Amino acid sequence: MTNKVLLGSVSAAIFAVAAAGIGLADIRTGASLVINGEIPIVTETEPPEFLQDVFPEIYSGWVFRTDETRAMEEDDFDNPGMLYVEQGIEAFNTVMGTEGNSCASCHDAPESLANVRPTYPQWDEAHGEVQTVEMQIIECQTERMGAEPYGYDSQQMRNMASLIASVGRGQPVNVAIDGPAAETWEAGREIYYTQFGQLEMSCADCHERNYGNLIRADHLSQGQINGFPTYRLKNANVNSVHNRFRGCIRDTRGETFAVGSPEFIALELYVASRGNGLSVEGPSVRN
């Protein structure tokens, strides 16, 4: 018991102004993001119904970044994430596997996949499971192309996922949480509110109860994933949602789930649904 109280005070101390609640004072809300002067991006909007009592407004992670970081996303030339999209386009048009197919053989141009990012993860009837974009890519490779599948979090996978996100930019995130996906969604919600690690922190501790506040010298966001894959200034590469989840849980000093695990697939569906209504923004630029 003593132990628990001590740990509790550690996690309380993480947030400089935890008691003061949400700290949007030094966040510049109300700015609009238009990519290439032609793709308007919804970065703040009404929360989905199940979050009506939790958030007055949902915000893309873009809102929590500095002007310089925000600006890098306004133009594809300034967004280094687009370098990986270009590598994705090359792979899209390259034949892989024993069937002699490229992605383009079935899907023509990447733009034909514009509706993928907004609606994934989604229920896959044939496999009886919720599938992420990465799982769908692996399914194509193994079941239709006779190809060696990309590693779930490999550079090639992140390039392809960035391409698929990029063609969906501007469309509202709209993942289904009812019907056959409901069970997975519930499992994801359970994880979201479970405290992990020695610091006993849940996703909600940071991203629901303390967004806008500082964690060290950094503003916590609402943890929205509409901008994934994200190009992070930190590692100068595109990063996957599951890799971000893994980093978050590791930072609670917890044992994390694996990239591509059923837990992270469920969590991705749930977290994606918290951003229903925001625009697809990947590859976004974050710190």
Add this chain to the structure above:
Amino acid sequence: MTQTRRQFVGHGLAVAAAFFGLPHLASAAQVEEALNAFTGGADMADDGITLIAPEIAENGNTVPIEVSAPGAEAIMLLAAGNPQADVCTFNFGPAAGSSAASTRIRLAGEQEVIAIARMPDGSFKQARQNVRVTIGGCGG
């Protein structure tokens, strides 16, 4: 051998710097060296050159920098607190439309960014700006 108090203190600092590997002290000499290599030790004016850098950089890995010095034939950028102070030098050719450029640089921590312009008449101009680098909240 006798030592003045100043020499003694100086030696002490040098020893401390060597012992603790203080990066700031280590590169102060290097900044001087890089500056001298470019200017030959000439005086530098403080006007006619503009350096635009964020006051606070969200991540030290990618910091946008803009520099402009109308008429300059070359502009050197230095990061005074990096392991190696030189960042890059722009040499403007006859087809340049201005003596201005933007790039993205690495900063190893809070430090001064220095821009030095060489003018066609052999004179030099400098601008300096301190940039704070945010310590990230979560490693990801």
Add this chain to the structure above:
Amino acid sequence: MAENVTPRVRVPRDATVGEVVSVRTLISHQMESGQRRGSDGELIPRSIINRFTCEFNGTSVVDVTIEPSVSTNPYFQFDATVNESGTFAFTWYDDDGSVYTDSAEITVA
């Protein structure tokens, strides 16, 4: 040769005689600084783009000397004066001896 090095350049398609146009360039490159240690504890050898040049119809626009403090995926923006239609030629020089090139046409009227 470093992996997946792709240059990108952007210049306007058209301009008027004597116009100053903005030129932007980006190249995917790790820019290994030579300061980092790998998982084996050994320093990872430096491997960067050490020089970048832009010429317009054979005349220099800018020639940049580059050190490891320039970020991964080096980005440069600068201006060029165009007095006639022609070609921008861009060249990046890698520590490992590789040379990457790109070009862009502009119509000046």
